[in-house]
Amino acid sequence: MYDFYKKYAYVVGFPVKKRNSKKGDDEVVRYMTLTCSHEGGINSNSSGSLKPQPTVKMGCKARIFGSSDTFGNWRINAVNLDHNHETSPSKSRLYRCNRHLSAHVKRQLQVNDLAGIPLHKSYNSVVVEADRYENMTCIEKDCRNYIEQVRCLRLGEGDAVAIQTYFSKVQAQSPGFFFSMDLDDDLRLRNVFWTDNWCRQAYKEFGDVVMFDTTYLTNKYDMPFAPFVGVNHHGQSTLLGCGLASSEDTGTFIWLFRTWLECIHYHAPHGIITDQDRAMQNAIQVVFPNTKHRLCLWHILKKLPEKFGYQVDKGSIFGDIHGLVYDSQSTGEFEDGWRTIIDTYELHDNDWLSGLYENRGHWVPCFFKTTFWASMSTTQRSESMNAFFDGYVHSKTSLKQFVKQYERALRNKVEKEFQVDFKSFSQMVPCATQLEMEQQYQSVYTISKFREVQAEFTGKVYCDIQSTSKDSSKVTYEVRDTIMCEGHRRKKTYTVSYERDECEIICNCHLFEFWGILCRHAITVLALNDVTHIPDKYILRRWRRDVRRAHTRVAVNYNGLVSTLAQMRYDEMSTGFAQLANLVADDERRSRAIIEWIKCQCEELTSTKSSIGIRVLAYWIQS
Known part of the structure; x- marks a missing residue:
């Protein structure tokens, strides 16, 4: 009726x-x-x-x-x-x-929402498919209401309860999933940390050096996104855990660091890079007392215009400080050069520079270049991770939406690493020289890392050995390198010591110790001594492509679509119809027969549902 x-x-x-x-x-x-x-x-x-x-x-x-x-x-x-x-x-x-959403439209909206496609674009695609607005059985508001309802169903009502429910569900499906929630005295959500088994296994491979940054705001509660970021064997940023923090004080960072440390079974990283936040530095001293802490050089140097914009000689000051920071080969050379700059420009009363000098052991490269930092020099890696999440979240993303979007973003990141793994597995970059040492790296390193090694082999042509001195079994070489910088040619001399018996080589540029890549100065000396085989200690497992790593065996959970039994049946039929259409689309006779069969089925089902209406019409006419 x-x-x-x-x-x-x-x-x-x-x-x-x-x-x-x-x-x-x-x-x-x-x-x-x-x-x-x-x-x-x-x-x-x-x-x-x-x-x-x-x-x-x-x-x-x-x-x-x-x-x-x-x-x-x-x-x-x-x-x-x-x-x-x-x-x-x-x-x-x-x-x-008269408005309703068909099963097809609902599924299309859900899939597009999970892919991060804006709602208005999804609705426009539905309109295009329907040919025109007059054929639509819904309006954009109906689609928006449906997506909001689905999002609510995914995580339930309320932030803290919804997040805990969601995390508990994921943990049940994946025992390696770890999460912790910090509540205040009124049981309101204050801080949250989580990571999945893929990230925890990746930490075992790439957790020697991490970056931590909290500058990326992701949700309407102004809770900063705090990712722990490492670098994988391709030189890509990789996520090792993340949190959302309500504030940036020492207590919050101590909770976050201790929670992460528990997650990684108390195996603290060898090095950590952060910005100049004092609360963060205090927390690192408490939780990671034996971890080398390095401040982001990029964040420090970008403040120069702000601190010296009033100076008449600001251009010269910027240039001299940059040159001193990047070119100093020893701590003594840096300290002498710093005093010269202070005296030249009469900056003795500048408190900001005085503070930087007192803390120089945490940010000037020559003070820690003998420590391995996996080519991570600034928190720009963390910013690249933030840019990665930009495709999935925005300034109005709610807290409970973010934790769900994290899963999709990570899934995408894992797929990209898998694709690069495949490229290194199936392709090989040709050698640029005839040296057997380069061929040795070519056979074992990932493509991206081999290109870095290859740049040092090709850079060997700019190196000349100026002098040598021998002390028992150790020989010291003075290697002059011609460096092109902004169109200008500069010559710089490096000291390389080589011990033939152990085939041990050390250059005072310390590229290998810092970056994990053998420098051109060392390669020049090895080639001079007719070395054809690089010792295994100079081929890092970290950059190899022929190593089977544990995290690559871990599947990332991806259960974003809410599927009822009816929805699953719909998907199964849709897939079957699509396969059938592909098989018979070129056959006019069979296509016509199948179309007629579909029409008959639709008419039969429609007539069954409308039979009650027909009986009502008959009663109405009779009355």
Whole structure:
């Protein structure tokens, strides 16, 4: 009866609703009144409002009243077809009672939302598929409401409870998943940390050096995203855990660091890079007392214009400080050069520079270049990780939406690493020289790391040995390197010591110790001594492509789509129809036969559902 009245209303051009219904003694609905949606009077409570909300209630009396007997036969008892307002068939599609989302549209919206496609673009694609707006059975607001509902269903109601529920579900599916939530005295969510088994296994391979940065705000609560970032065997940023923090004080960082340390079984990294945040530095001293702490050089040097913008000689100051920081080969050379700059530009009273000098052991490269930092020099790696998440979150992303988007972003990151692994497995960069040493690296290093090694082999042509001195079994070489910098040629001399018996070589540029790549100065000396085979200690496992790593065996959970049994059946049928269409699309006879069969099935199912409406129509005509 309802379906029939809706069809009639659609043709006439008015909306309908169920006014009331009543059940009999057997708890089965026996009476029902269907009315025009404009039925009812305006709410008196809103009549005195200065900004009353629009209402559909206009006191319309159009309605039908029906009842059913004990056999389930329905009869129309009363009909009123007169309306006190205009009707318009062309507007019928916009009434709420006539709008609905098909299973196909729902699935398309869900998939697009999981892929990070904005809602308005998803809706436009549905309109294009329908050919025009007149063929649409929904409006953009319906699509938006549906997506909001699905997001809510994914995580439930409330931030803390929803996140804990979601994390517990993931943990049940993946025992390696780790999370911790920090609540305040009122049981409100304050800080949260989580990581999955893939990241925890990746830490075993790439957790020697990490970066930690909290400059990336991701949600409407202004809670900074705090990722622990490493670098993998391809030189790519890789996520080793992340948190969302309510503040940036020492206590918060201590909680976050201790939680992460528990997650990685108390195997602290050898080195950590952060910005100049004092609270962060204090927390590192408490939680990671034996970890080398390095400040981000990029963050420090970018403050120069702000600190010296008033100086007449600011250009010269910038240039001299940059040159001193990057070119100093020893701590003594840096300290002498620093005093010269201070005296030359009369900067003795500059408190900012005085603070930097006192803390020079944490940011000037020559003070820690003998320590391995896996080519990580600034927190720009952390910023690149933030840029990676930019495709999945934005400034209005809620907290509970973010933790779900994290999974999709990580899935994408894992796939990209897998693709680069495949490229290093299936391809090889040709050698640029005839040296067997280069061929040795070519056979074992990933493509990206071999290119870095190859740059040192080709750079050997700019190196000349100036002098040698021998002390027992150790020979010291002075190697002059011609460096091109911004179109200018500079010559710089490096000291390389070589011990033939152990084939041990050390250059005072310390590229290998710092970066893990043998420098051109060392290669020049090795080639001079007819070395054809690099000792294994100069081929790092970290950069090899022929190593099977544990994290590559870990699957990333990806259960973003909420699938009911009906939805799964729909997907199965859709896949089957698509495969069938691909098989017979070129065969006119079979295509026509299948199309006719589909039409027959649709007509049969439609006629079954509308048989009740036909019986109602017959009763109505008879009455």
